[in-house]
Amino acid sequence: MKESYTPNLYIALTHYPVVNKNGSTIASAVTNLDLHDISRTAKTYGVRSFYVVTPLLDQKELVEKIVSHWLKGPGSIYNPKRGEALELIRIKNSLDEVIDNIRKNGEGSPKIVVTCARNSHRSINFGKFREMLKNGKPYLLVFGTAWGLSEDFITGADLILEPVKGNTGYNHLSVRSAAAIILDRLMGNY
Amino acid sequence: MKESYTPNLYIALTHYPVVNKNGSTIASAVTNLDLHDISRTAKTYGVRSFYVVTPLLDQKELVEKIVSHWLKGPGSIYNPKRGEALELIRIKNSLDEVIDNIRKNGEGSPKIVVTCARNSHRSINFGKFREMLKNGKPYLLVFGTAWGLSEDFITGADLILEPVKGNTGYNHLSVRSAAAIILDRLMGNY
Numbered sequence: 001m002k003e004s005y006t007p008n009l010y011i012a013l014t015h016y017p018v019v020n021k022n023g024s025t026i027a028s029a030v031t032n033l034d035l036h037d038i039s040r041t042a043k044t045y046g047v048r049s050f051y052v053v054t055p056l057l058d059q060k061e062l063v064e065k066i067v068s069h070w071l072k073g074p075g076s077i078y079n080p081k082r083g084e085a086l087e088l089i090r091i092k093n094s095l096d097e098v099i100d101n102i103r104k105n106g107e108g109s110p111k112i113v114v115t116c117a118r119n120s121h122r123s124i125n126f127g128k129f130r131e132m133l134k135n136g137k138p139y140l141l142v143f144g145t146a147w148g149l150s151e152d153f154i155t156g157a158d159l160i161l162e163p164v165k166g167n168t169g170y171n172h173l174s175v176r177s178a179a180a181i182i183l184d185r186l187m188g189n190y
Numbered sequence: 191m192k193e194s195y196t197p198n199l200y201i202a203l204t205h206y207p208v209v210n211k212n213g214s215t216i217a218s219a220v221t222n223l224d225l226h227d228i229s230r231t232a233k234t235y236g237v238r239s240f241y242v243v244t245p246l247l248d249q250k251e252l253v254e255k256i257v258s259h260w261l262k263g264p265g266s267i268y269n270p271k272r273g274e275a276l277e278l279i280r281i282k283n284s285l286d287e288v289i290d291n292i293r294k295n296g297e298g299s300p301k302i303v304v305t306c307a308r309n310s311h312r313s314i315n316f317g318k319f320r321e322m323l324k325n326g327k328p329y330l331l332v333f334g335t336a337w338g339l340s341e342d343f344i345t346g347a348d349l350i351l352e353p354v355k356g357n358t359g360y361n362h363l364s365v366r367s368a369a370a371i372i373l374d375r376l377m378g379n380y
Contacts (some may be wrong), residue, residue, distance in 0.1 A: 006357055007197045023267070033223050044363055046354035067272035079211070081362045126380050150348055158243055167377050172271045174227045177370035180363070183369045185380065187357050190316050 006046035007133035007187065010110060010140045012098050013038060013175070017150040027150040028146040030059045035089060036141075037176040043189040048152055051084070051098045051140075063091050079097040095142065097155075100158060102138055110138035114149055114157040115182060117171055126185045141182070143175050154164040159172040196236035197323035197377065200300060200330045201226060201290050203365070204305040205244040208269055208338040218336040220249045225256055225279060227366040229334075235377040240278040241330075243289045250281050258316055285332065285343075287338070292361040298329035304339055304347040305372060316375045325377060331372070333365050 013034060014110045016027035035052065047131060069075045071083045093124050095112075102110045113129065124132075141150065142157070154160060164173060164181050173181070178185045196349050203224060208218035225242065232240045242253050245309060259265045261273045281286045283304075292300045303319065315366075323329060332339065332347070344350060363371070 026324045033364075033366075037367050039355075040360075040363055041367050044354075044358060046356065046358045070290065081360075084360065085362065162380075164234075164374070165379065166231075166236065166335065166374075167379050168234060168236045170230075170233045170271075170274065172275065173230055173370070174223075174366075176223075176364075176366055177227050177231050180367035180370040181374045181378070184354070184356075185378075188371070188375075189355065189357050190352075 005134060008048065008136055008138045009186075010048050010051065010098075010102055010138065011038070011179070012053050012095065012140060013053075014095065014140045014142055014144050014149060015059065017153055018146045019148060020142045021134050021147050024054065026146060027056055029154055030062055030154070031145070032066060034145070034176055035084075035086065036054040038179050039088050040082075040190065041083040041087050041180045041183055045183040047088065047183070049078060049090050051090050051092050051097060051101075053092050053095060055093045060091050063100070064087065076116065093157060098140065102140060105138070106140050110140040111143060111158045112140050112141045113159040113161055114154050114164075115144070115161050115178065116154055117144050117148060117163050117173075118135060119163060120154070120160045122160045124159055125162045129159070129161055143179055145175055192354055195377070198238065198297070198328045199323060200238050200292055200328065200368070201228070201232060202241040202243055202285065204285065204332055204334050204339060205242075205246070205249065206372065207343055208334045209338060209340055211337050216336065217244065217246055220244060220252055221335070221338045221351040222234075222256060224225075224335070224366055225276065228369050229275040229318060230272075230279050231373055232278050237278065237373065239280050240289075241280050241282050243282050243285060243288060247275065253279065253281050259341060276349040279377060288330065291365045295328070297328050300330040301307050301348040302330050302332060303349040303351055304332045304344050305351050305353075305368065307338060307349055307353050307363075308342055309353060310344070310350045312350045314320075314349055315352045317349055320376050321351070322342045333369055345378070
């Protein structure tokens with residue numbers, strides 16, 4: 001049994017800059033179930049805020065509409081538990097805006113930790129990051145959509161978290177599943 | 191670092207008998223992303239087969255159509271890695287049909303292990319089940335959709351796995367996220 005703790009952790013789901021299957025940098029579309037699944041996981045593990053990052057106006061409006069349906073609309077009557085999770089969502093144009101927003105809490109700039117399905121010589125393992133989170137300082141854990149965060153973005157991060165590997169060579173989890181496994185490995189208590 | 195191993199594990203996602211929010215037994219609709227996410231997680235952790243259980247003809251046809259798109263249709267060209275995961279899917283009318291199908295592998299009947307978001311006095315913990323899986327015998331881990339497996343079904347199972355709990359009181363993960371966390375806790379190697 002690992003000890004229970006609630007770190008000063010924020011997460012971001014990034015729709016730009018990410019790469020497509022050919023490696024070109026794109027802005028991806030928002031997926032409804034990413035919002036639901038990742039906010040429910042974030043709420044389960046005590047994440048401070050779940051930032052959804054997209055510079056596209058129509059995509060920001062879509063996220064607002066979904067969140068509003070469950071916080072104030074018919075969804076809030078049908079299943080109030082869903083709103084408790086979705087209210088963690090903050091919509092931002094860029095990671096810079098996310099960092100500014102966290103800084104406003106008065107605890108300084110967060111360390112930026114990126115997730116990636118590939119190994120890097122800079123990768124830190126889950127045990128190490130779990131220990132670091134216990135220092136109470138703010139951390140921002142960044143997830144990419146589509147074929148992952150752009151190489152430039154990964155290179156510029158403070159830390160790179162090791163990829164989630166199972167016990168086969170298959171390495172193609174959905175971002176929803178990867179986020180669930182990663183938050184459980186970092187904060188799970190069992 | 192836990193040791194790496196590939197157990198004799200099958201999983202089933204059940205759409206009947208499950209309960210709705212009022213506790214009535216229903217047959218739920220199939221969700222496309224359940225098939226994608228859970229098959230990708232199953233493939234990552236070496237699960238033998240992923241059974242999708244529904245007695246409804248139109249729902250079985252829907253699952254067949256989705257799987258076929260990624261195994262033989264345009265999806266197989268667009269992203270062949272997706273087919274490698276979705277080919278783990280077997281469609282069955284009932285859990286009895288699933289058990290019969292596993293029995294045909296000649297290793298006897300699987301032990302039925304149910305997942306549930308509530309505690310039970312019979313619950314076994316993750317460490318205990320992880321140890322049991324090392325005996326090489328077949329196990330069938332059953333996930334419910336909607337508001338979970340029916341009480342009768344849970345009571346009749348061989349074993350009940352403890353619920354996934356985070357570090358808050360919030361206990362409403364999606365089945366996609368719960369399946370990812372549970373398979374990582376049982377077979378993860380990090």
